[in-house]
Amino acid sequence: MRCSIRRSGGRGGKRLAVLATVAAVAVSGLTTAGCEAGVSHAVAERTAPTVAESLRSDLRKYLDAHGRKDHFSALSLRVTYADQRPDISVSAGTTRYGGGGQVPGDAMWQIGSNTKAFTSVLLLQLEAEGKLSLHDKLGEWLPRYPAWRDVTIGQLLSMTSGIPSYTEQSAFLEDFDADPSTRFTAERLVSYAEGRPLGPAKYAYSNTNYLLAQMIVERASHDSYSDRLTERIIEPLGLHDTCLPAECRPDTASRMPTPYSVQSILPTHVNKALPPLGLSWAQGAGGLVSSLKDVTTWDKALYGGRLLPAAQQRELxxxxxxxxxxxxxxxxxxxxxxxGLGVAKHADPVTGTVWFYEGATLGNRVLHLYFPKSRMVIVVAVNSSVEEDTLPDLAGTVYKTLSANDAHDAHDRS
Structure with missing residues (x-):
């Protein structure tokens, strides 16, 4: 549920790789690729089966290379174009490590800190309606936290508040490790960070920021965070497979590959299954469950400016x-x-700019890439959480496969 560039510091010399690895999608694999994928307009009927099989092979190779070390069994990938070509959806592996059935095409995943952009959008919508300002201070909205009274809403969303992350605190990790099914309240989660020194107002990833943002959504709207998500985002966009666990349909867990932790910070759960819907510890910082189809729909609306007025889109x-x-x-x-405000951007010397986010819970990783020029979306998911993440490498491999396919098609037409 964290967005970070490297794994360092924290308990036992290891930082908690959860709720977002804005991972150096300094995307290792992307920098070696050719021109931006998705530019050419190949005939869908001819190319889709070929590129789909190539992508499925990429997933299988990644599973063979990393599945045992990173204790995962399931991979899913979705590629969506802005032109007439159909979406590509492929999977590899099984729903359980060492067993289970094939990964279903409509599999659902813990999307981790991809949730943060949902929280940001809710606050920006409330700002557009005149109900708050990103310049408002916490002392106005959440006076129960006097030590943080001068932090602004904008600083929460931009990760420049200096407020420590509750997911980095040993007390939280010990409580979760003792019982991953614990039902945490937002207030309890924030309490793990209370009393810790306030850091300088510079970029430092903290999940506490987005729990406080969730609380402000509820105060400003006089409604629950879940209801605001449903009314303002989930229903308007038709995200039928997106939910907070307390609101998910009864069959949701059956559609989810089993999550596994490879985190040494959870010593009793290393390489063990975690509850698929045990996400009360994440909430507005990373608690959503979704399908890759829904994540794609969300990303296209988010970056396409469909959710916010122009002024708030610029703030985002x-x-x-x-x-x-x-x-x-x-x-x-x-x-x-x-x-940005729950989103991140990377400049690559070959591909140009790309919006991206990798959301990592304690049992899943979901990475999305949005290419502004072609408006192509790549989303990839895997059912384990690790300390040394290589999922961006897989994204780079996928990008190169798509680029090579486009180059081949362009050559055929010339």
């Missing part, structure tokens, strides 16, 4: 350098990674 996409913590107008080769 306003960037803080992950390198210098200063506001930047865009990412560059020298300053390639920027964090």
């Amino acid at each position: 996409e306003s960037l803080t350098s992950m390198k210098t913590s200063k506001p930047i107008t865009t990412v560059t080769a020298g300053d390639p990674l920027g964090f």
Whole structure:
């Protein structure tokens, strides 16, 4: 449920790789690819089966190379174009490590910190309606946390508040490890960070920020976070396979590959299954469950400006350098990674800019890439959480496969 560039620090020298690895999609694999995938307009009937099989092979190779070490059994991938070509959806593996059936085409996943953009959008919609401002301070909305009274809503969303992350606290990790089915309240989760020193107002990833943002949504709307998600986002976009666990349909868990933890910070659960819907510990910071089809629909609406007025869309996409913590107008080769308000952007010397986010819970990883020029979306998911993440490498392999397919088709037409 974390968005980070590296794994360092934290308990036992390891940082908790959960609820977002805005992972260096400094996407290792992307930088070696050719021109931006999705540019050419191949005939769907001829190319889709070939590229789908190539992508399925990419997944199988990744499963063979990393499945045992990272204790995962299931991979899913979805590629969506902006032109007439049909979506491509492929999977590999089985729903349980060492057994289970094939991964269903409509599998659902813990999407981790991909949830954060949902929370940001809710607050930005409330701002557009005049119910709050991103310049408002916590002292106005959440006076019960006086030590953080001067932090603004905007600082919460941009990860520049200095408030420590509850998921980095040993007390939280011990409580979760003792019983992953614990039903946490937002207040209890925030309490793990209370009393910790407030850091400087610079970029530092903290899941506490987004729990506080969730609380402000509820205060400003006089309604529950779940109901606001449903009314403002899930129903209007037709996200029929997206839910917070308390609101999910009874059959949801049966559609989810079993989540596994490979985190040494959860010593009694290393390489063991976790409850598919045991996400009360994440909530507005990373608690949503969704299908890759729904994630794609969401990403297209999010980056396409369908959810916010122009002013709030600009705020959503306003960037803080992950390198210098200063506001930047865009990412560059020298300053390639920027964090917006629950979204992130990367500048690559070959592909240009790409919006991305990898949401990692304690048992799943879901990474999306959105290419602004072609409006192509790539989403990939795997059913384990690890300390040393290589999922961006798989995304890079997928990108190269798509680029090679486009180059081949362009050659055939010439």
